[in-house]
Amino acid sequence: MKWLRNREIRKLLCIMLLITMAAVVITHAFLPIAAVAAGAGCLLLDILFLIFVRRQYRLLSALGDYLRRVNDGEYALELPDNEEGELSILKSEIYKVTVSLNERSEQLKRDKLQLADALSDISHQFKTPLTSMSVMTELLEDSQLDEDRRNEFTAQLQMQLKRLTWLTNALLKISRLDAEAVSFRSTPVPLSRLIDKAIDPIRISMELKEQTVSVQAGEGTLSCDENWTAEALTNILKNCTEHTPAGGELHIFASSNVLFTEIKVRDGGPGIDKADLPYLFERFYKGKNSADNSVGIGLAMAKAIVEAQGGTLGAKNALEGGAEFILRFPKK
Structure with a gap:
């Protein structure tokens, strides 16, 4: 009976026995027969209380054992409880903390x-x-x-x-x-200006390969950080130029509606191998058609920039041929 070692429980038990004895003495002074009934009733209440305390103590002991095992790294433990009460609430909160720790x-x-x-x-x-x-x-x-x-x-x-x-x-x-240490300054940027800014760093390399780019941007705007978004788009375009043969053409389509703004970039290459699609945006991943000097970090950085601003970046093989990258920014 480990629960009797608890000082508070022993103190409470002594108080209850004193109350029982006092009730017997007081009732005996007025009616001896009633003293027997009062004593029996008080003892029954004492017994029921001790049973309740013993049960609660067992539950607390089980919680203590549970926490010790969690502290040892056994996060897969379960703590089911369908009952109501403060102890059940405590068990539920402990279980939530355990799941979070796991x-x-x-x-x-x-x-x-x-x-x-x-x-x-x-x-x-x-x-x-x-x-x-x-x-x-x-x-x-x-x-x-x-x-x-x-x-x-x-x-x-x-x-x-x-x-x-x-x-x-x-x-x-x-x-x-x-590390989320970048502060993005979102401002409305004309799509045509954003695309021109993204193309500028790769114009010379495109001219050397005699590549051209077709742009259909319209009059829409995109609410974003202009410099970071342009860099993301530049990395995508750089990837497209690497996979487009000399004399080939790149296509950029930009549009905006009430829900989102979308930019599509399509190269003139052989497309993306199906085995590479799931890993295309992983850092340092180099697909089967990657250039020898490719590092495999440009697309990963582009995706990180786009997603940090609440957008999405995906890729697929276009029906017209070549790889197609789709940037989508929901309207705020």
């Missing part, structure tokens, strides 16, 4: 695995160009190296440095998006 624990495990994978991918992305740069640096130290080869290695070094700079900036931006 979800957080699983999320932490997933985050830990994702962090390990991300670190592995990042180290690989840096290791390849750094190794190449180290080799070219050693070659440049050769005094007998002819001028043409020296210029070639210097140009390759500059290209690798630009790639590392872009990768570093992209990773910093994604980390800020993950």
Whole structure:
């Protein structure tokens, strides 16, 4: 009877016995027969109270054991209870906390695995160009190296440095998006201006490949952060130019209705392999048709930017051929 070890219960039991004895003495002074009935009634109430206390103590003991097991990491435990009362409410709240702890624990495990994978991918992305740069640096130290080869290695070094700079900036931006440290300044932006701003950084590379872009934007506007949204759209366009052959054409369609504003970008490439579609926006994922110098982070960053502003970004194979990316922003 562990519950009798509780000091408060023992004190309460003593008070109840004193009340019982007082009731017997008082009733005996007036009517001896009534004293027997009063004593029996009080004892019955005492017994019923002790049964109730014993039951409640068992439930509290079970809750204590439950919490100890949860503290040991057994989050899969259940605590069913269909009864009413303050103790039942307490059990219900404890169960909710347990479920929440379990979800957080699983999320932490997933985050830990994702962090390990991300670190592995990042180290690989840096290791390849750094190794190449180290080799070219050693070659440049050769005094007998002819001028043409020296210029070639210097140009390759500059290209690798630009790639590392872009990768570093992209990773910093994604980390800020993950930490929700970016303050988006939403203003109405004309769709035509937003698209032109997104195209500007890739105009030269498109001209070198003799690619063209067809834009149908209309007079609508999009309420968004102009700089960040333009960067997201630039990353999508950059992906499209990489998969569109020389002399090909890109198509951009933008429209707005009472529910949402939509921007569609379609390239002139072979389309997206079905096996790549589920993973297209994952960081460092490189599909079967990816370019050799592709990092696999541009689309992931574009999706993070769009979703941080309440929008969605998806991809599919267009009926006309090629890959089609769809940005959709609901009206606020």
